Amino acid sequence: MNFRFPSTFLAACLAASVCYAENFDVIIRHGRVVDGTGNPAYFADVGIKDGRVTAIGQIAGAANAEIDATGLIVAPGFIDVHTHADEVAEQPRAENFLRMGVTTLVVGNCGGSALDVGKFFREVASNGISPNVITLIGHNTVREKAMGGSFDRPPTPDELEKMKSLVDQAMRDGAAGLSTGLIYLPGVFSKTDEIVELAKVISPYDGIYASHMRHEDSEIYAALDEVFRVAREAKVRAEVSHIKLSGEKAWGKADDVLAYIEKARAGGLDITHDQYAYTASSTTMRQLIPDDAFDGGKDKFRKLMADPEQKAKLAARMKEKIRARGREDYAYAVIASYKHDKSLNGLNIVEAAKKVRGSDSLDDQIETILELEQNGSASGVFHGINETDLQKFMQHPNTMIACDSGLREFGKDVPHPRGYGNNARVLGRYVRELKTLRLEDAVRKMTSLPANTFRLKDRGLIKEGFWADIAVFDPEKVTDPAAYNDPHHYATGIPFVLVNGVSVIRNNEHTGAKPGRGLKR
Ligand SMILES: [Zn+2]
Known part of the structure; x- marks a missing residue:
C-alpha cells in the first residue's frame, strides 16, 4: 500500500475506508507527492479546502475541481528567496515565475527595496497579485534616503540613526529582514560597522540578513568574513545571495568556500545560501566601470x-582591471537591455564595439562601455562561472534555488534566461539529465529549506494544514527552453500551479487569478 494517512481527519476517513470528496474544493488525483521534506516520493491524492491542504491519501468521489496528476509530481509551490520582482503590485501576473512553479517571491534583494514597506504591502493587497510576496528592506535604499547625494564616506551619527529608524519601521511594517548589495551604489562605500549597526535593528524581530557580498571572485573569503562578522555581532542568521565564483582566477574553489562556511556554522553561526542554475550572471554594465566614478552620482560621471584627461585615466584603470582578472577582452559581457539603441541587445561588448565604432580594439570596447553608461546605462549578462563549481554549490544541503530575476515582459530585450527557466532547469538538466541532485532534494531546496530559512509559517511542504501552494510537473518533460540568445520562452512541463488553493496555471495557461498575498513577517 503506497498511501500515507497522516491526519486525524484521514484516520476517520480510513475507518470509513475512503474520504468523501464533498469535503474539498480541489482534489489533485493520482500524482506522486514529493512533499518538500526531502523524503522519498509517494503516491497519494491531495485534497484542498479553504486554501489549505486538508487531506493526503486515497480520496473518493468528486470535488468542484479535479486535477488529474497521473504520471506527474505534486510538490509544494516553489519559494524563490532571491528575486527582483519588486514591481509585482504593478505587474501582478508574474507569469515567468508561476510558469516555472514559483508561488512565493522574496523581493527587496541586493540592497534595493521599497522604502515604505507598509505602502508596498497595502498596494499588493489593493491591486491583488497572482503569487505570494515577501520583502526585505534594502540597505542601499535606506542609505540613499539618509545620506543624500554624497556617499563615499561613513554616515554621520544622525544619518546612521535615520537609517536605523527606517530599517526598524520596515521591520514593524512586516519586512523579513535586511538586504545588502555591497557592489552597488551607495552601499559599496559602507564599512562593516555600519552594516552591523543596521543588522542589530532586525535581530529582535528574528529578521534575516541577506547579502550580495562585496566579492564573488578570489576575494570571496574576505567577503564571507564580513557576512560572518555581521551575523556574529548582530546575532542574526545570514543568507549568502546567489553564491558563485566569478572569473577564471576564482574557479575550482567551491569545496573550499563551502568548507569555510561550514566552519563558521560549526562556530555557532546560522549561514545559508542560494544559487541560480546558470554559468552566467546578470547585472548592470556599470559594474565594469570603477565605483569612484559615481561617487556623487551621475553628475560626477558626466x-x-x-574631461579628456580624467576620462583617459579611468579607461586606463579599466584596462588594468580586466587584465588583472586574466581576461583579454569583454566578450564575456553581453548587452541585455539598452534603451538608447536596442539593436545592440544580445551583442557582446566586442561585437557592439565593432558595430558602433567600427573597431573592436580593447580601447574601443572600453569606450563602448562608457558610452552605454552615458546614454542611460544598460544591463548585461556576464559569462564567468564554472560548471563544476556551480554543481558543487548546488549539491550542498544548505543551498536554495533562487533565480535573481525580475518580472519579465514577454519579448522585451534579451534578458538572462534565468527569469524564465531557473527551477525547470534544475529539475530537467540537473535532476533528470545530469543526476546532480535527487528529485526530492531539488524540491526541498525550492520549498521547505527556503520556508524554514525565511520563517514562512505553514508553507513549503505538502502537509495537512499547510497552505495549498502547489506545483504539479512532469519529471520526464520539465524543461527550460529559454536560452541566452533566445530567452523569451516559458518553462514547460509544469502544467498546474496553485497559490493558496486557487489555480493560477491550468493546463499550461495563466488563469488570471490573483490569490497571492503579501506575507508580512
Ligand atoms: Zn545581487
Whole structure:
C-alpha cells in the first residue's frame, strides 16, 4: 500500500475506508507527492479546502475541481528567496515565475527595496497579485534616503540613526529582514560597522540578513568574513545571495568556500545560501566601470566624461582591471537591455564595439562601455562561472534555488534566461539529465529549506494544514527552453500551479487569478 494517512481527519476517513470528496474544493488525483521534506516520493491524492491542504491519501468521489496528476509530481509551490520582482503590485501576473512553479517571491534583494514597506504591502493587497510576496528592506535604499547625494564616506551619527529608524519601521511594517548589495551604489562605500549597526535593528524581530557580498571572485573569503562578522555581532542568521565564483582566477574553489562556511556554522553561526542554475550572471554594465566614478552620482560621471584627461585615466584603470582578472577582452559581457539603441541587445561588448565604432580594439570596447553608461546605462549578462563549481554549490544541503530575476515582459530585450527557466532547469538538466541532485532534494531546496530559512509559517511542504501552494510537473518533460540568445520562452512541463488553493496555471495557461498575498513577517 503506497498511501500515507497522516491526519486525524484521514484516520476517520480510513475507518470509513475512503474520504468523501464533498469535503474539498480541489482534489489533485493520482500524482506522486514529493512533499518538500526531502523524503522519498509517494503516491497519494491531495485534497484542498479553504486554501489549505486538508487531506493526503486515497480520496473518493468528486470535488468542484479535479486535477488529474497521473504520471506527474505534486510538490509544494516553489519559494524563490532571491528575486527582483519588486514591481509585482504593478505587474501582478508574474507569469515567468508561476510558469516555472514559483508561488512565493522574496523581493527587496541586493540592497534595493521599497522604502515604505507598509505602502508596498497595502498596494499588493489593493491591486491583488497572482503569487505570494515577501520583502526585505534594502540597505542601499535606506542609505540613499539618509545620506543624500554624497556617499563615499561613513554616515554621520544622525544619518546612521535615520537609517536605523527606517530599517526598524520596515521591520514593524512586516519586512523579513535586511538586504545588502555591497557592489552597488551607495552601499559599496559602507564599512562593516555600519552594516552591523543596521543588522542589530532586525535581530529582535528574528529578521534575516541577506547579502550580495562585496566579492564573488578570489576575494570571496574576505567577503564571507564580513557576512560572518555581521551575523556574529548582530546575532542574526545570514543568507549568502546567489553564491558563485566569478572569473577564471576564482574557479575550482567551491569545496573550499563551502568548507569555510561550514566552519563558521560549526562556530555557532546560522549561514545559508542560494544559487541560480546558470554559468552566467546578470547585472548592470556599470559594474565594469570603477565605483569612484559615481561617487556623487551621475553628475560626477558626466563631468568626468567631459574631461579628456580624467576620462583617459579611468579607461586606463579599466584596462588594468580586466587584465588583472586574466581576461583579454569583454566578450564575456553581453548587452541585455539598452534603451538608447536596442539593436545592440544580445551583442557582446566586442561585437557592439565593432558595430558602433567600427573597431573592436580593447580601447574601443572600453569606450563602448562608457558610452552605454552615458546614454542611460544598460544591463548585461556576464559569462564567468564554472560548471563544476556551480554543481558543487548546488549539491550542498544548505543551498536554495533562487533565480535573481525580475518580472519579465514577454519579448522585451534579451534578458538572462534565468527569469524564465531557473527551477525547470534544475529539475530537467540537473535532476533528470545530469543526476546532480535527487528529485526530492531539488524540491526541498525550492520549498521547505527556503520556508524554514525565511520563517514562512505553514508553507513549503505538502502537509495537512499547510497552505495549498502547489506545483504539479512532469519529471520526464520539465524543461527550460529559454536560452541566452533566445530567452523569451516559458518553462514547460509544469502544467498546474496553485497559490493558496486557487489555480493560477491550468493546463499550461495563466488563469488570471490573483490569490497571492503579501506575507508580512
Ligand atoms: Zn545581487
